[in-house]
Amino acid sequence: MFTVAPATRIDARAARTPAQDQIAVALLGLGQVGSAVARLALESCPGMQLPVRITGALVRDLHRPRPTGNRVPLTAAGDELLDGAPDVVVEVLGGLEPARTLVLRALGRGIPVVTANKSLLAVHGDELFTAAAETRTPLRYEAAVLAGVPFLGTFTRRPLAASLASLCGVVNGTTNFILTEMSAGRAYPDALAEAQRRGFAEPDPSNDVLGVDAAQKLAVLLRHFAHCSVKPEQIETTGIGGLCARDLDQAAVLGGALKPIIAADWTGHDLSAFAGPAFVAASHSLARIDGVQNAIVLGGAPGGDLLFAGPGAGPVATAATILDDVVEATEQPKPQKTVEAHRTRGAVPAAPLTGWFIRLTGNTLPVAPDVADLLSARGVWLRRVSDDDGRDGRATRWLVAHPCDRGRIEAALAAVRTAAACDAHWIRALEERA
Amino acid sequence: MFTVAPATRIDARAARTPAQDQIAVALLGLGQVGSAVARLALESCPGMQLPVRITGALVRDLHRPRPTGNRVPLTAAGDELLDGAPDVVVEVLGGLEPARTLVLRALGRGIPVVTANKSLLAVHGDELFTAAAETRTPLRYEAAVLAGVPFLGTFTRRPLAASLASLCGVVNGTTNFILTEMSAGRAYPDALAEAQRRGFAEPDPSNDVLGVDAAQKLAVLLRHFAHCSVKPEQIETTGIGGLCARDLDQAAVLGGALKPIIAADWTGHDLSAFAGPAFVAASHSLARIDGVQNAIVLGGAPGGDLLFAGPGAGPVATAATILDDVVEATEQPKPQKTVEAHRTRGAVPAAPLTGWFIRLTGNTLPVAPDVADLLSARGVWLRRVSDDDGRDGRATRWLVAHPCDRGRIEAALAAVRTAAACDAHWIRALEERA
Numbered sequence: 001m002f003t004v005a006p007a008t009r010i011d012a013r014a015a016r017t018p019a020q021d022q023i024a025v026a027l028l029g030l031g032q033v034g035s036a037v038a039r040l041a042l043e044s045c046p047g048m049q050l051p052v053r054i055t056g057a058l059v060r061d062l063h064r065p066r067p068t069g070n071r072v073p074l075t076a077a078g079d080e081l082l083d084g085a086p087d088v089v090v091e092v093l094g095g096l097e098p099a100r101t102l103v104l105r106a107l108g109r110g111i112p113v114v115t116a117n118k119s120l121l122a123v124h125g126d127e128l129f130t131a132a133a134e135t136r137t138p139l140r141y142e143a144a145v146l147a148g149v150p151f152l153g154t155f156t157r158r159p160l161a162a163s164l165a166s167l168c169g170v171v172n173g174t175t176n177f178i179l180t181e182m183s184a185g186r187a188y189p190d191a192l193a194e195a196q197r198r199g200f201a202e203p204d205p206s207n208d209v210l211g212v213d214a215a216q217k218l219a220v221l222l223r224h225f226a227h228c229s230v231k232p233e234q235i236e237t238t239g240i241g242g243l244c245a246r247d248l249d250q251a252a253v254l255g256g257a258l259k260p261i262i263a264a265d266w267t268g269h270d271l272s273a274f275a276g277p278a279f280v281a282a283s284h285s286l287a288r289i290d291g292v293q294n295a296i297v298l299g300g301a302p303g304g305d306l307l308f309a310g311p312g313a314g315p316v317a318t319a320a321t322i323l324d325d326v327v328e329a330t331e332q333p334k335p336q337k338t339v340e341a342h343r344t345r346g347a348v349p350a351a352p353l354t355g356w357f358i359r360l361t362g363n364t365l366p367v368a369p370d371v372a373d374l375l376s377a378r379g380v381w382l383r384r385v386s387d388d389d390g391r392d393g394r395a396t397r398w399l400v401a402h403p404c405d406r407g408r409i410e411a412a413l414a415a416v417r418t419a420a421a422c423d424a425h426w427i428r429a430l431e432e433r434a
Numbered sequence: 435m436f437t438v439a440p441a442t443r444i445d446a447r448a449a450r451t452p453a454q455d456q457i458a459v460a461l462l463g464l465g466q467v468g469s470a471v472a473r474l475a476l477e478s479c480p481g482m483q484l485p486v487r488i489t490g491a492l493v494r495d496l497h498r499p500r501p502t503g504n505r506v507p508l509t510a511a512g513d514e515l516l517d518g519a520p521d522v523v524v525e526v527l528g529g530l531e532p533a534r535t536l537v538l539r540a541l542g543r544g545i546p547v548v549t550a551n552k553s554l555l556a557v558h559g560d561e562l563f564t565a566a567a568e569t570r571t572p573l574r575y576e577a578a579v580l581a582g583v584p585f586l587g588t589f590t591r592r593p594l595a596a597s598l599a600s601l602c603g604v605v606n607g608t609t610n611f612i613l614t615e616m617s618a619g620r621a622y623p624d625a626l627a628e629a630q631r632r633g634f635a636e637p638d639p640s641n642d643v644l645g646v647d648a649a650q651k652l653a654v655l656l657r658h659f660a661h662c663s664v665k666p667e668q669i670e671t672t673g674i675g676g677l678c679a680r681d682l683d684q685a686a687v688l689g690g691a692l693k694p695i696i697a698a699d700w701t702g703h704d705l706s707a708f709a710g711p712a713f714v715a716a717s718h719s720l721a722r723i724d725g726v727q728n729a730i731v732l733g734g735a736p737g738g739d740l741l742f743a744g745p746g747a748g749p750v751a752t753a754a755t756i757l758d759d760v761v762e763a764t765e766q767p768k769p770q771k772t773v774e775a776h777r778t779r780g781a782v783p784a785a786p787l788t789g790w791f792i793r794l795t796g797n798t799l800p801v802a803p804d805v806a807d808l809l810s811a812r813g814v815w816l817r818r819v820s821d822d823d824g825r826d827g828r829a830t831r832w833l834v835a836h837p838c839d840r841g842r843i844e845a846a847l848a849a850v851r852t853a854a855a856c857d858a859h860w861i862r863a864l865e866e867r868a
Contacts, residue, residue, distance in 0.1 A: 148735060150588045150592050151588070153591075154588045155584070157762050158758035158762065159758065161754065293738075303581070303747075303752075303754070304727075304745040306582070309743075310740040316737060319736075320594040320736035323594055327593060328592065
């Protein structure tokens with residue numbers, strides 16, 4: 001736990017160089033990303049006009065050796081860092097507390113905050129953005145989604161480009177890596193172990209594989225682009241645990257790929273959204289986003305869809321994005337009592353209308369035309385059907401259905417299960433898109 | 435021609451509303467893009483805090499009917515518009531003069547300028563950016579490259595993200611559309627006619643099909659990202675006229691596609707660059723950029739390559755980008771005596787080291803191993819070879835060679851031509867890229 005215990009007194013103003021031509025940054029957290037921020041700042045990043053100086057870092061354990069050695073003063077008391085009146089606070093603690101309390105305090109004192117913490121923004125966004133608006137203090141979070149790709153801030157300054165109506169994306173590198181490995185024939189446990197070995201997955205990978213991380217990032221994006229405050233747990237969220245390597249094989253046979261998708265649409269006023277693995281046609285721009293790559297497609301822009309892709313995580317990419325945010329936060333004019341805080345409305349996203357990717361498994365299965373008849377009688381129309389696959393002594397068949405609502409697919413598949421004595425597993429399928 | 439002739443006197447200050455809460459914009463040009471800017475401004479764009487008011491438009495012909503009717507005051511005298519002291523000047527005349535003179539005058543008076551004119555920036559960039567730096571006046575050009583995709587301005591504010599080392603892209607929608615049509619089997623003249631019919635190509639398509647437009651955009655990008663001032667005519671530039679539909683077929687057979695590419699590398703200090711059609715492997719992020727879509731891949735970013743893709747042209751997309759630039763130009767703090775003007779150095783790009791896509795045609799051709807021997811004796815190594823194609827009564831074979839410099843491929847192919855009495859046509863080929 002963090003303590004409010006004693007520590008070296010840190011005063012950024014006192015420590016500032018005579019020239020005052022440095023940005024004094026207080027670091028909340030000195031884990032992987034925090035250390036990368038400190039190292040990059042200590043290297044006095046090439047190309048930066050204004051060097052960044054780390055006034056100190058909030059850590060849990062003052063005595064643990066750090067890669068930054070004694071070049072970054074440590075403290076276990078976050079308030080001490082704020083009392084030093086840094087130019088910017090960088091929050092890289094992760095999790096909700098004490099991040100929330102300290103960020104609120106910084107904003108309350110008018111100290112700009114840069115964070116990469118999507119959990120914090122997704123869960124406490126209303127409170128944080130209101131606090132930022134009250135004191136007209138920048139709160140920047142470019143690294144919270146697609147950590148290595150600058151695109152969020154761009155749209156806050158460009159009202160016409162920001163008049164969007166939908167988005168979809170691959171925003172979790174861990175699950176994208178796992179599904180990419182599985183599409184090369186690896187079993188799920190092997191692919192997960194490989195992701196952990198390479199540092200792409202945490203020892204406890206739950207947040208990634210259950211879709212929590214993706215849903216939180218979607219909530220951040222919905223506030224940013226749709227001006228909706230959405231609780232991440234109200235977004236339909238599916239993990240990748242139910243998929244097997246054969247699903248990925250068959251997705252390719254059926255002309256697409258399975259990707260960990262987030263998608264939302266707010267055309268008109270109604271918001272729909274989901275986070276979970278989905279079939280995407282090979283022609284879809286997200287079909288080729290492989291490995292730890294991330295991407296966002298923004299729909300409804302004046303001339304057509306926009307695609308932004310690149311590294312979604314990694315300490316160095318994240319740290320560089322955070323430091324660029326620091327530069328922007330200090331150069332940016334005082335925001336007008338922010339637009340978003342006023343325009344943002346609470347919303348519970350509906351389940352969207354999408355296609356479906358379905359796996360039927362049983363001792364025997366009806367022939368494909370009979371399955372199609374069973375489904376079409378309940379208003380579900382098939383787009384593609386794979387050949388029957390008799391491996392493992394059980395019959396398995398994969399189907400791609402045209403868009404319909406979730407209630408209808410559930411009812412139709414319940415009927416198939418009863419009639420054909422088989423299991424049905426289904427995930428969403430995205431329409432083809434140029 | 436434009437005249438300095440009489441016209442209605444236009445004074446933005448006098449015409450301004452009491453509340454002064456509008457951005458007064460003088461439009462230089464009222465063609466396709468200018469009209470779209472005016473229409474979008476008259477619609478008082480949704481989502482914009484500050485409405486834009488068009489103080490007047492510079493036109494050649496005062497008497498031609500305009501889609502904006504009498505809602506936009508017309509003048510044939512650019513100086514009158516500047517005398518009205520607008521908040522921002524939008525230059526959408528195209529071409530070099532009088533655009534250059536008027537933009538210089540606006541900057542000289544400290545009036546921010548927004549332009550989409552890549553010819554102007556490519557040819558007169560040194561002069562224009564120096565003038566902007568002298569008076570610390572914004573000169574914005576987000577719509578000059580990838581007109582519908584906001585990405586250029588993002589990097590001017592983010593020094594670490596902007597520490598790049600290379601770029602490649604598809605930045606000309608006209609030729610990308612033509613090559614995409616040709617890859618579906620259409621002959622070049624048909625594909626060009628279709629592009630003209632749809633408004634993607636000018637009646638005189640030379641600038642696009644000869645690669646001039648792409649080379650100019652590359653010059654703009656090199657100033658922006660590599661801080662190099664490059665004359666577009668010093669960039670190796672190839673048109674698409676030498677390609678036939680069978681080249682596009684065979685590119686697919688050889689595992690890739692032909693795309694109108696720009697590419698540059700400034701790793702270390704040496705700059706290399708080219709603009710022209712090139713073979714790209716199917717795994718390359720640009721291989722799937724089809725039709726009028728445009729894309730840029732930026733290399734050397736902290737966490738890996740960044741991809742930005744979307745509409746590259748079109749009056750509505752361009753107009754929206756221009757108006758967003760207008761908003762940014764008025765909100766942006768006075769630039770520091772701009773970084774770029776100081777850091778920019780003149781450079782003549784070298785011819786890059788790339789692979790090659792080669793077509794050999796003759797009455798008879800040596801067998802593939804003999805061609806490979808002829809080339810490898812001169813240091814050119816083949817990666818892939820297509821089957822002999824005997825259509826049209828002539829033998830044709832396509833080859834993809836590993837990277838080597840241009841002098842070497844030229845010498846090697848000269849030797850093949852002599853030895854085998856055949857014609858050789860070659861374009862560049864890009865290495866595969868994740």
